[in-house]
Amino acid sequence: MIVTLHAVVPVALLIVLGWWLRRGDRLGGRAFWDPLERLTYVVLSPALFVSSIAGADLGLVDPLPMLGALAGSTLAVTGVLLALRRVLRLAGPAFTSVVQGSIRLNTYVGVIVAAGLYGTDGVALFALASAVLVPLVNVVCVTVLVRHGEGGAAPGSLPRQLATNPLILGCVAGLALNVSGLPLPEPLTGTARILGDAALACGMLCVGAALSWRRAPGAGRALALSSVVKLVALPLLAAGLCRLLGLDGPAAAAVVLIQGLPTAASAYVLARRMGGDAPLMSAITAGQTLLALLTLPLALRVV
Numbered sequence: 001m002i003v004t005l006h007a008v009v010p011v012a013l014l015i016v017l018g019w020w021l022r023r024g025d026r027l028g029g030r031a032f033w034d035p036l037e038r039l040t041y042v043v044l045s046p047a048l049f050v051s052s053i054a055g056a057d058l059g060l061v062d063p064l065p066m067l068g069a070l071a072g073s074t075l076a077v078t079g080v081l082l083a084l085r086r087v088l089r090l091a092g093p094a095f096t097s098v099v100q101g102s103i104r105l106n107t108y109v110g111v112i113v114a115a116g117l118y119g120t121d122g123v124a125l126f127a128l129a130s131a132v133l134v135p136l137v138n139v140v141c142v143t144v145l146v147r148h149g150e151g152g153a154a155p156g157s158l159p160r161q162l163a164t165n166p167l168i169l170g171c172v173a174g175l176a177l178n179v180s181g182l183p184l185p186e187p188l189t190g191t192a193r194i195l196g197d198a199a200l201a202c203g204m205l206c207v208g209a210a211l212s213w214r215r216a217p218g219a220g221r222a223l224a225l226s227s228v229v230k231l232v233a234l235p236l237l238a239a240g241l242c243r244l245l246g247l248d249g250p251a252a253a254a255v256v257l258i259q260g261l262p263t264a265a266s267a268y269v270l271a272r273r274m275g276g277d278a279p280l281m282s283a284i285t286a287g288q289t290l291l292a293l294l295t296l297p298l299a300l301r302v303v
Contacts, residue, residue, distance in 0.1 A: 014200075022210070041270070048199040049171045053130065073241055078140055090222070105137070111126060117253070131175065150276070203265025207285045227288050232299075239303060260295065268281045
C-alpha cells in the first residue's frame with residue numbers, strides 16, 4: 001500500500017495543481033493550455049514512448065505468453081465495450097473516452113510500483129510489458145476515435161490516421177530502435193528521456209486544468225464503468241490468461257500491474273486532438289488516479 005501511495009499521490013497532486021492554475025486563469029487561460037496540450041501530444045508523449053520502448057529488454061523472458069495475456073485481455077475488453085455500445089447509450093465522443101479509460105495506462109505509476117516491489121528486475125519486466133502493450137493500446141484508441149469521435153472520419157481515412165498519429169509514430173520508432181539494436185548517441189537518448197519525463201508533468205497539469213464536472217454531464221456513470229473495467233475486470237482477466245498461458249512469478253505480476261494501472265494523461269490529450277469527449281476524459285483520468293490507491297494493491301494480490 002505504501003508503494004502505491006508513493007506512486008499515485010504525486011500524480012494526483014499534479015492534477016490538483018493544474019486545476020488550481022486553470023481555475024484562477026493564472027497562466028493566461030486557453031492561450032496557454034492549448035499550446036501546452038499540443039506540445040505534449042506532438043513532442044513530449046512520442047518522446048516518452050520512444051525512450052521507454054527502445055530501452056526495454058525484449059529477451060528478458062519469453063515474450064509470447066506475455067503478449068498473449070496483454071493483447072488477449074485488452075482486445076477482449078475492447079470487443080465487449082464495442083458490442084455493448086448501443087446498450088450503454090453513450091454518444092460517440094463519450095464512448096471513446098470510456099474505451100480509453102478502460103485500456104490506457106499510466107506508465108509512471110507502474111514503474112514506481114514495479115521498482116518498489118521487485119527492484120531492477122521488476123522495472124525491466126514492466127518495461128518489456130509496456131513495449132508489448134503501449135503500441136497496441138495506441139492503435140486501438142486511435143481507431144476508436146477515428147470511428148466514433150466527434151465528426152467521425154470515414155473508415156477509409158483510418159490508415160492515414162494511424163500512419164500520421166504522433167503517439168503511434170513514437171511507439172513504432174521505439175520498437176524499430178529496439179529491434180535494430182543500433183545504439184543511439186547518449187545526447188539523443190538523454191534528450192528523449194528528459195522530454196519523456198516532461199510528458200507526465202505537462203499531461204497531468206493539462207488534465208487538472210480541464211477538470212470540471214459541470215462540463216462533463218454523466219461523468220459519474222462513465223467513470224464508474226471505465227473504472228470497473230480498467231481497475232478490476234482487466235487485471236483479473238489478465239491474471240487468468242497468465243495462468244492459462246503458464247506465465248507466473250514477477251513476469252505475471254508485471255502483466256497484472258500494467259493492466260491494473262489508472263489511465264494516462266495521454267488519453268486526455270488524444271481526446272482533445274481527435275474529437276473525443278475531453279472534459280469527460282479528464283474526469284475519468286482524475287477519478288481513476290484516486291481509485292487506484294485502493295484497487296491496485298488488491299489487484300496485485302491475485303498474482
